[in-house]
Amino acid sequence: MLYKKLYSKSVALLAITGLILTLSSCGDYQSNVESGNREGTLHWGNGTEPQSLDPHIATGVPEHHIISSLMEGLVYKDGETLEPRPGVAKSWDISADGRVYTFYLRQDARWSNGDLHNAHDYVWSWWRALQPALGNLYAYMYFPIANAKAYYDGEINDFSQVGVKALDDYVLQVTLTEPIPYFLQLLDHYSTYPVHRATVEKFGTADQRGTRWTFEGNIVGNGAFQLKEWKINRRITVERNPHYWNAENVRLNQVVFYPTENVTTEERMFRAGQLHYSGIPSDKIQTYSQSDDPSLRIQPYLGVYFYRLNVDKPQLSDKRVRRALGMTINRDQLVSQITKGGQIPAYAITPPGTMGYYPESDLAFDPEGAKKLLAEAGYPNGEGFPTTEILYNTSEGHRKIAVALQQMWKKHLNIDVILLNQEWKVYLDTVSNHHYEIARAGWIGDYVDPNNFLDMFLCNGGNNRTHWCNPVYDQIILQQVPKAQTHQQRLELFQQAENILLDEMPVIPIYIYTSNNLVHPTVKNFGRNILNQANYREMYLEPQKTEAID
DSSP: OHHHHHHHHHHHHHHHHHHHHHHHTSTTOOOHHHHHHHHTEEEEEOSSOOSOSOTTTOOSHHHHHHHHHHOOOSEEEOTTTOOEEESSEEEEEEOTTSOEEEEEEOTTOBOTTSOBOOHHHHHHHHHHHTOGGGOOTTGGGGTTBTTHHHHHTTSOOOGGGSSEEEEETTEEEEEBSSOOTTHHHHTTSGGGOOOOHHHHHHSSOTTOSSOGGGSTTTOOOOSSEEEEEEETTTEEEEEEOTTSTTGGGOOOSEEEEEOOOOHHHHHHHHHTTSOSEEEOOGGGHHHHHHTTOTTEEEEEEEEEEEEEEOTTSGGGSSHHHHHHHHHTOOHHHHIIIIIOSSOEEOSSSSOTTBTTBOOOOOOOOOHHHHHHHHHHTTOGGGTTOOOEEEEEESOHHHHHHHHHHHHHHHHHHOOOEEEEEEOHHHHHHHHHTTOOSEEEEEEEOSSSSTHHHHGGGSTTOTTTOSOOOOHHHHHIIIIIHHHOSSHHHHHHHHHHHHHHHHHHOSEEEEEEEEEEEEEOTTEEOOOOOTTOOOOTTTOEEOOOGGGOOO
8 A cells, every 4th residue: 555655646746747847848837836926825835645634633744734724723823923812712811820711702703614603612622622532642732721631531521520611602711720821822732723513523423533524525614714625645725714703814815735745846846936835855955055045944943853762662661772772873963964954963852942941961972871771781782682663754854864873773782773664644643553663753842831842751642652651750740840839940840850751761852953944935924933833814925026916
């Protein structure tokens, strides 16, 4: 099946290339960018085919791009400052103790089919998101809400005891267990978006995965755009939603998302005028930079590139082995010779400077120390260590990193590693089902707080996926951090948790991301923020003078 998909993608890429060459020979040819600038259609390189458009199932940046155009939360983040702005909620009150949030919803809010949209939609949607059978990897994002974790864990069965209430059709009240500084930021994450109950139930039960409710012609959302077409491995097109509460101020008419896993092909499409936005291969960054190309956009990015280790695998069950692997990665060499985009070597999972948190770490490039640890674990000079597999999702950049680590571990530890790549959706299923040994991973912040990086690794957390579990770590993150009286106390507790994570090393931090993209100069209002989040509701296209509208 994998080979068949890869073959189909190769044919599709050849067809795209042929089309570009054919059209460029015609005198009246207009590129996607030129026609898009005139018609208000943004052409977006999206990296890969999305796994799902169900906000309670999806995980990943490609999915986020599309879902955030189709759906909206109670608030959204400002494109520049990331401050919460009124979304479906026109305003809100916060109690003096910081535990009770009361949201006042817009009475002109509508679903994309014209149905009324009110507070009861949130109560039902959040109930759905906390159904264990649904397999929501972000269920833990709800745990700050009073009794949400107890309900999810089956300790209570009555959802009315969870701290979310519709006081009337347009007033939603949310009660937290403890005050947290980032709660409003959570509400702009797609896992907290509401879903249209009638549509979900038309195609299956509330906790049923993979139904057709998100398919073309079926999905009903509440965002600035609605799904127009979904051509698998070709494009996903969304068009302006006339029922959106702020439709008159949405300036784009359409966004077309192209799933192109090969970033080199995507960059070629950008140069050919087929895309307004694309990724950039690491070996092209210097070329664009030296020519002062205005399309090149490099900026800080709140994210970490790391490797997951399946601690259930016998050779990876000993933390000394895991530490040895982490200590034989030359991160300086990786970022200077392979990624080449200003990335920062990572020796902790949390990016430095996140809300004033600068994690301390004893992790370093230390091959001799690593050899001693491996020998203590029973593998002197790598003897007896079984051949181990690195899994990564299809990408030339990921392949280069995997090859480099393969060589470093052979050189310094004398262990053999083989590589396996899978397309995005297959890779996600493989990792989620723990059918891997070592797997490439990345995490981009959903909100600006160290908690967003450290709560991933809670016992049985949906995004943990390593089978690592430490009750002390959980107790710090779930109980001590929320009760901290000062910001400094929070940071100290985060450091305690990070120390545990680094000592046991179920994940190996490799580098802190930078956002490296190509953005056509005609794209306006694409805010520069450390989450690299595009706000399609506010973006627009401004034709260049040579493209003046007739």
